[in-house]
Amino acid sequence: MVRDCGLGPGSLAGGPLRDQSRATATVSGLRHRLCLRHKDAFHAPLLWPFHINLMSLDDMEPGAPSEMAFYSACIDGDLRKIGKLLASGLPTRTLEHGLSLATGAANPDVVAALFDAGAPMTAFAIDALGGKDGEQHPDVVRHYLDRGLNPNPRELLLRGADPNRRGPKKVAPLATALEIACKDDTSLFDLFVEYGANIEPSLFFQAIRPREVDGEFKTKFLLGKGLNPNTTSPEWGTPLHCAVYIAKEGIVKILLDAGADPAARSKCRQFGDKSQSEVAETRMKYTTNVPDLQASFLTILELLQTYQR
Structure with missing residues (x-):
């Protein structure tokens, strides 16, 4: 039931989607729900200045009811429901979207389960590492690092990190780089400037x-x-x-x-x-x-x- 999972009015459990407009509305409802849950989110600390690209939800092809339920469970951290849906077989693209949503919602157990199920660590998923309310669960970050994410600042900047994005403490990354700068090493400060820091x-x-x-x-x-x-x-x-x-x-x-x-x-x-x-x-x-x-x-x-x- 869409009403039960908060995606919008009506039921999707009783049968296939009737038309494309209803499917599109469901994706839009999921996007709106994520915004409401995390309206101030995705302001990451220095080493994780990424954010979920909420517009990417609009790019999802409207899926079956099980896919919509899967996305909802990834946001909620409902491992039991996720396990059942994974057992039914989901395409890689759906796993990738689910991983992005679970990462943005800072659900480490779900992230681990999706990686174990074969969800790919793509740029789309990495973009969600900004986390929930400006903070990320350390275990989520650890799961990504364990699977090969390069924590080097240049790597993060190359992937699109914003060098001017402030974290929850409202401190600019460049201010942090200045704090650790010394006569022998200003490389981090210079790196941020190279990638557009003010x-x-x-x-x-x-x-x-x-x-x-x-x-x-x-x-x-x-x-x-x-x-x-x-x-x-x-x-x-x-x-x-x-x-x-x-x-x-x-x-x-x-x-x-x-x-x-x-x-x-x-x-x-x-x-x-x-x-x-x-x-x-x-x-x-x-x-x-x-x-x-x-x-x-x-x-x-x-x-x-x-x-x-």
Whole structure:
């Protein structure tokens, strides 16, 4: 019964499909059902930035009632029903579609059963690895890896991964690549850029952080990519404001040498409308018991004054 499995009105169990329009409506109903179950899905983490191509459901040839029931069971994770339908004999194309649906629904047991039944690991199925609600069950990924999926980022990009697609934490893949970049290896960052990742000014604020050991290198690296040192953030103001606040003398000088405005006012949540010098002076008031910081802020104030002349 289509009503029972949520695909739409009417029954398909009692006999063959009466006409092509009814079959098409059934596929459309399945597509709509998948969208409702996973309307915010398919925003994958860095290494799995694929998504189900829901339009591919429209490309399915309208099938027999058993095929529609099979697709529904793959979404629901109904192994018992899937076992019965597999025993009845299903074409490879149907197994492939079922694998894609089960993968997108993050049903590892179903994925394993379909692989065991001979479902092919095609690009169509791999495109569903984005998973459910932006996350994938690790066992689903493991099943694919065990059957030969190459986890290399270049391989994923070659298969159509979007290098700008953000995961559930809303972090861009390029920001993650910058985090692990170092003087000796920027290959992952460069790879994402090669495949179309956007180099956004907000990356400065990934590089300029209190515990970032390679902040100077990463700041120079981003400047070398053409980023504007006078970009602004609603949270931190300019990169120079951020560098002053955390007392990074080296980064302050790098930004000033690159043309950062030493008198800019931030108009941001952290500092209100303060200039960089005012940020340094405020920080000095609250760090009187830390001689090293006091010395750093004095050096920074001298740099700011020098570059204003």
